[in-house]
Amino acid sequence: MSRLIVLIPEGYFIEYFVYSVARDDEVTDRYHGPTGEMCKVEWTGKIRFRGEGLTSEELRKLIGRYSPEAIAVRLLYGGEEFKKTQVYDRAVLERLKSLAAQSPLHIPTAVRLLKILERIVPTPEILLFFETAFFANLPLSERTYAIDGNLPDSYGEGLGDVRRFGYHGIFHGALARKIRQKGIEARRVLSICLEPIPEVAGIYDGKPVTVSSGSTPMEGLPGNTTCGEIDPGIILLLEEKKKWGPETINEMLSRKSGLTALAGKNVTIADVVLREGEFGRARDLLEYRLLLSCGAAIGVMGGFDTVAFSGRYVAVADRLAERIVPKLARGAAEPSLPSLFFMQESLDRLMAESYCRSKLQAEIIH
């Protein structure tokens, strides 16, 4: 038995998950074995950042205790630079650094983490999973904003690629693969990811053609505390009337808005869906916005065959599906209920499974 550590950096902490994975010589058998389970989670926890941010001490302990053969790191943003899972090396680090201005909150933390890991563990393989990778090749008409094409030049280099991405690519990508693997007849999938910032993607023949998020996860659907799509005029108004700067507005739109603003207290999607009497206003708005996003995806895909749910709030997806799916189907000329698919796996498990599969594929190639 060997081990894999999955690291998911969040705002001020890193979540870690220790997985036992099949050894190289076991992997083929286990993959086809009766349980089908390639990996098993043994231990999880959080490393909180102290005053000076991330330090190496706790990571060193963690890695010392479990001596993993590989470490999988979740990165939120990979821009156009990273279109698939990447094995870490020095050149990759340099490419990552070049994205810092495009994702100033995440990339610097990630770079710091990777430099620490590199110092602690020169031998195990470090794998980088990018949430944006699945969406790197979105169709041009979906990813392009209707603003000045020469914008980055006139506003300075740091602006980077101004285009739309999706930010839950690990979920959507795994879901597309699982649907195909199970032989479900579905060319057109409405993929609804229920995370703190939810996201709808339209997946056609396994590839995303539309997604609710934008150049950052702020655009699109409202989340637990994020506003989602709002009229650009509102931002200009806040600047003009309240004399607020970009940071103040950003703070309000990302931490004090969304379902929490509607409910008047801190809530999650799960609260809103389950306690409808209490949070009716928030639930109605969430459902309506999901309906619009799904409808838009149906519009560009010319219909849909399956509605699929994933994410940490997938447990409430059946309640949501009951209310939304009939409305999605009613626009159809020949109404028929689409098939439903619920993917229960957590983000860390999807990453661990992906690691095991890549090992298996390497075995086959050998």
Place this chain on the structure above:
Amino acid sequence: MPSGEEILGGEVQRIGGRTAESSRIVHRDRKGESVRRIAVSSYKEAFTEVMKTLASESGPSPDIFAHRLVQGGMEFRSNTIIRDDDFESLEMIKGLAPIHNPPVVEIIEECRRAYPEIPQAVVLDTAFHSTIPSYAYTYPIPSDVVEELGIRKYGFHGISHQYVTGETAEYLHIPLGELNVVSCHLGSGGASLCAVVGGKSVDNTMGFSPLQGLVMSTRCGDLDPALILKLIAYSGGDYSRVNDLLNKKSGVLGLSGLSSDIRDIISRATKTDDERSQMTLDVYLWRVRKYLGAYLTVVGSPHAIIFTDTIGESVPYVREAVCRNLDFFGVRLDEWKNRKISNYPADISAKDSRVRIIVVKTNEELAIAKNAYELFVSAERRSSELEKGGCLDEQVNCLNS
């Protein structure tokens, strides 16, 4: 309204600022069009000149002046006859639509000064959207800010959406109160889609301001809020530069770098292999298709898709591209009918299309006149009730003054 026929019409062009050509009044009557060149430096002056032109025609004098108000804010939420104490509110809403509202207020004030005996009505572009439900008009941001600044989706192009919806109900012989449609107002400047259920607006792609939604001639439409904040930060807090960028340099113009008119882009994209024009056209159409899909889903069982205004009425290419591959919704366009429209309204859907596709010529002036007529008649009715001893209604005051 009795006949709804235009007796006289026209417009004053190039008011104010010095341009290559002088300002002029284009005047229409039953015999045709005539042009009078005359220097006018303000909207007030333009109005005075128009009234002179009308007087020389010795036609009937007006019973009411009706003004279009693009954005009435919280002060004006439905069409209304202007009362004396409304003038203060009119001052306050100037800033809500800095391009559209100030000239309207200027003319309303001039009307009152020159014709105090003639009543005036404001007909709102936002009034038709007052039926949008709260889950669709609410922006999920902190409620203190929402209340302080009156932030909500107002929606725009309501006069046009309402008019073409009414025309379609008549054309299809479906009672207005039962009609479900998606109305596509595709103008050469602004553009918006409207979801209509039971003859009432339930959503509009424009929001608090006319910036949200579709790709327009120079407006960006939907944009990541975080990207706007980034632009403000990168421009050193230069709010007016970003405002200018999103309102005047984005949309079709920003994408193409060539023209703000999608018709120019279509002709370049279809006749040359200019990639940027092709991309501009694809982005423009893609956004319309996304919202059309969204609104067909919201409406549920639509009777029709309506196309109207300059682009919607006169560019078959756009209608065809937007309606392509929508069999799922029961939408099938007849290519031949689409290209050979001789009369409006025109049904361009295929025989086996479950959803009708109707092209309607919008007529905002007529719609404004109809709305004003209704206000006038109901005010008159109330006034005569008052004479019979009914209760006092403030609205009547200005009619009697």
